[in-house]
Amino acid sequence: MSHLREWIDSDRDPESSYADSIDDDHNDIATTSPVEEICHDEYTLLKNNRTSSTIYSSTSTPRSDKHKSISPRTRDEFQKMCKKIYGGPFCLVTQSNCPVTVQMAYVIPRRTQGNMLTLYEYCLGLEFKRLHVDSRTNLFPLDYNWHVLFDCKKWFLLPDAVTMRDVHNRIKAVIEWRQSPSSKVIIPLQSQWQINTKTQYTLISVSCKTFFPRMTGGNLVCHAPPYPNLPSLESHISPPFAVINAGPKLSRDQIDRITLGLHPEQTKESEELKQRLTLLCDTWDLFMGAKRVAMTWGKSEAGDKSEAGGNRKRKQSNSGQTDRCSTRSKTRSAHVGHRKRERSPDSSGATLTEHAVSHLERQKTDDWEVRIRQWVAESTRVSSSVDPNLPLDFALA
Numbered sequence: 001m002s003h004l005r006e007w008i009d010s011d012r013d014p015e016s017s018y019a020d021s022i023d024d025d026h027n028d029i030a031t032t033s034p035v036e037e038i039c040h041d042e043y044t045l046l047k048n049n050r051t052s053s054t055i056y057s058s059t060s061t062p063r064s065d066k067h068k069s070i071s072p073r074t075r076d077e078f079q080k081m082c083k084k085i086y087g088g089p090f091c092l093v094t095q096s097n098c099p100v101t102v103q104m105a106y107v108i109p110r111r112t113q114g115n116m117l118t119l120y121e122y123c124l125g126l127e128f129k130r131l132h133v134d135s136r137t138n139l140f141p142l143d144y145n146w147h148v149l150f151d152c153k154k155w156f157l158l159p160d161a162v163t164m165r166d167v168h169n170r171i172k173a174v175i176e177w178r179q180s181p182s183s184k185v186i187i188p189l190q191s192q193w194q195i196n197t198k199t200q201y202t203l204i205s206v207s208c209k210t211f212f213p214r215m216t217g218g219n220l221v222c223h224a225p226p227y228p229n230l231p232s233l234e235s236h237i238s239p240p241f242a243v244i245n246a247g248p249k250l251s252r253d254q255i256d257r258i259t260l261g262l263h264p265e266q267t268k269e270s271e272e273l274k275q276r277l278t279l280l281c282d283t284w285d286l287f288m289g290a291k292r293v294a295m296t297w298g299k300s301e302a303g304d305k306s307e308a309g310g311n312r313k314r315k316q317s318n319s320g321q322t323d324r325c326s327t328r329s330k331t332r333s334a335h336v337g338h339r340k341r342e343r344s345p346d347s348s349g350a351t352l353t354e355h356a357v358s359h360l361e362r363q364k365t366d367d368w369e370v371r372i373r374q375w376v377a378e379s380t381r382v383s384s385s386v387d388p389n390l391p392l393d394f395a396l397a
Contacts, residue, residue: 074134078104081136085236091143092233095215105142107241108133122294123287124189125174128301137195137238154208156246157201159239164276167243168283175290198234226261247284
């Protein structure tokens with residue numbers, strides 16, 4: 001495996017579905033881990049770049065929600081990509097560009113269950129919950145009729161011999177690394193198959209009976225199943241995604257029939273096709289063989305993320321309680337200080353309240369009357385004959 005290159009740091013929003021332009025350049029970052037996080041495609045890099053065992057930041061980005069409709073921005077970016085790569089949204093099979101019939105097709109179905117997405121992440125070398133089916137590398141244009149047949153498992157796309165071998169080797173290497181981590185270096189999925197790199201695919205009919213015309217070299221050619229004269233189809237879709245789509249559609253007992261239908265005579269091409277179909281079955285067996293350990297890995301990853309999220313929430317909650325307590329303490333102190341300033345004279349000579357002044361005046365008057373009475377009693381020595389409750393002017397008479 002070749003070594004990884006350095007990824008350029010990016011200021012993009014990690015929650016963004018797509019980049020502002022599909023012309024951005026990127027590199028890879030060296031790491032001893034094949035594990036990587038994937039947003040929607042390699043043109044959507046995460047904002048923070050950390051030097052860890054993962055290639056990208058660990059900011060969580062949820063998988064595409066299969067219960068939600070496709071966002072308008074996803075459709076817009078898909079249209080931009082088709083225009084950039086193909087000159088427009090042309091059907092991969094028929095080359096039709098009718099806006100009424102050409103649709104956006106998924107390689108890995110959008111309705112794929114979570115446990116299967118976990119399996120794919122495990123085998124492809126992706127972080128947990130980082131496989132997004134709304135990725136542009138998982139979308140391609142198809143005419144309505146061919147879209148329906150594709151989703152009904154009537155046909156699939158088989159990568160060329162070299163690419164098929166690369167996909168098989170990658171899956172095998174990642175599974176080995178998962179089970180026994182070592183210093184082995186594996187190219188990130190997005191670097192190995194970039195969105196602007198087209199791969200040659202062969203249309204393999206499983207039970208497709210459709211006849212269709214196709215423009216080839218300026219001529220309209222009619223193709224009949226199993227389409228032996230159909231040329232190779234070029235597409236930007238990720239080859240591992242094509243293998244994931246094709247694996248469940250093919251069984252080993254169909255290989256000879258399919259090979260004979262495309263190549264009635266035994267030739268070098270027929271032997272190569274048979275090898276590719278066999279390698280496809282072998283690769284899918286690798287996925288199925290890792291299913292149990294992938295489920296265990298997924299539960300472990302989900303537990304770690306849940307614990308980390310709980311710790312983060314508790315920390316934020318504790319911080320919020322501390323701030324509120326501090327604020328309440330400051331408020332009480334301010335109120336107490338205000339009341340104290342109202343009730344007692346200030347040492348700096350501040351003016352007393354009217355209530356305090358009135359209280360002091362009454363206190364001074366009472367003290368004066370008591371002292372007069374005591375003086376009268378002592379001076380006349382008849383304090384016993386004077387009623388202390390009599391008015392002051394009567395006592396002095």
